[in-house]
Amino acid sequence: MTPHGNVTAVAALGTEWLTWRTAMERALYGNGGFYRRGERPAEHFRTSVHASPRFAQAIARLLIEVDAALGHPDRVDLVDVGAGSGRLLANVLACVPSGLGSRLAPTAVEIAPRPADVPARIVWRPDLPSDITGLAVANEWLDNVPLDVVEHTPDGVRTVLVDPASGAERTGPEPSAEDRDWLERWWPLGEPGDRAEIGHPRCEAWASVIRRFSRGLAIAVDYSHSRRSRPVYGTLAGYRDGSTVPAVPDGSCDVTAHVALDACATAGERAGATAGLLTTQRAALRSLGLSGARPPIEMASRDPRGYLAALCHAGEDAELIDPSGLGGFGWLAQTVQIPLPASLTE
Incomplete structure (x- = not known):
């Protein structure tokens, strides 16, 4: 079959049938894979980081609160997990107070090569630091953690296999015991034709971030869903050059799926x-001062330049908090040995 429909048996000479998790791993992170060869997310889809530096200003406000909760230590870690171009770190560094900025240890976790324009003080590494005291942000990272897909067929729940060259699918074996346990708790299937994306690899990836904290705050930001509103047919999608394309795991496009952030929250607790807090980007950024409200028109005559700047900020904020766009992202905020920032809980 083609992607995003019911699974049917497909016979093809020389076809290599893989689980979706294996196919995604190869397509995104294998030799010559989409991210391994240095593709940047902003070249293929719009992210909050590239939509406006106002996103980084909101993160900087959280960082200031985390620093205060930590007691202003000599070193404060700022870790961007899945850093892409490194722009988020650069933007945050540009807008934090100098006293905090001098104590920051910024780290980009990214397997792609380091861009030439990344500030020299940012450490660029392919894996997570072993110990974090401060703030870690995983913006659109978990959705690219590979996972398997299952479908409820007339013969029961079966793992979906995919041909990485074409995206054609067919039914495979029964899910593993680990997959079945995760499904039963987080994404039970109702009737034949229903599909689910097995999220425990994302849960483990998020738990691996939390386990590295001595103290601080970790934030995951992604398109997400909860147990009460799982999509019946799943969310696999591909992105290339700013457009949505079929999710063919051949390395030519980004392959992604929405994240069960509620399951990740439980993994983080363990x-x-x-x-912890589960909320939306709209709610989180509004609480951090991004309202999208236009400045009063009287300001135009009193302070024309200030009015234009405020009007620009309002437009950028509006995009970041739009509930049908970037504002619809889920935010999972979890702390280790400090309180949640007051700005997120007010």
Whole structure:
């Protein structure tokens, strides 16, 4: 079959049938894979980081609160997980107070090569630091953690296999015990034709972030869904050059799926998170001062330049908090041994 429909048996000479998790891993991170060869997310889809530096200003406000909760230590880690171009870190560094900025240890976690324009003080590495005291942000990272897909067929739930060259699919074996346990708790299937994306690899990826914290705050930002509103047919999608394309795991496009952030939250708690919050980007950024409200028209005559700047900020904020766009992202905020920032809980 073609992607995004019901699974049917497909016979093709020389076809290589893989689980979706294996196919995604190869397509995104294998030799010559989409991200391994240095593709940047902003070249293929719009992210909050590239939509406006106002996103980084909101992150900087959280960082200031985290620093205060930590007692202003000599070193404060700022970790961008899945850093892409490194722009988020650069933008945050540009807008934090100098006293905090001098104590920041910024780290980009990214397998792609380091861009030439990344500030020299940013450490660029392919894996997570072993110990974090500060703030870690995973913006549109978990949706690219490879996972398997299952479908409820007339013969029961079966793992979906895919041909990486064409995106054609067919039914495979029964899910593993680990997959079945995750499905039963987080994404039970109702009737034949229903599909699910097995999220425990994302849960483990998020738990691996939390486990590295001594103290601080971790934030995951992604398109997401909850147990009460899982999409019946799943969310696999491909992106290339700013357009949505079929999710063919041949390395030519980004392959992604929305994240079960509620399941990740539970995994984070088990890994050591001591407080947490699930919310939307709209709610989070509004609480951090991004209202999208236009400045009063009287300001135009009193302070023309200030009015234009405020009008520009209002437009950028509006895009970041639009509930049908970037504002619809889920935010998972979890702390280790510090309270949740007051700005997120007010």
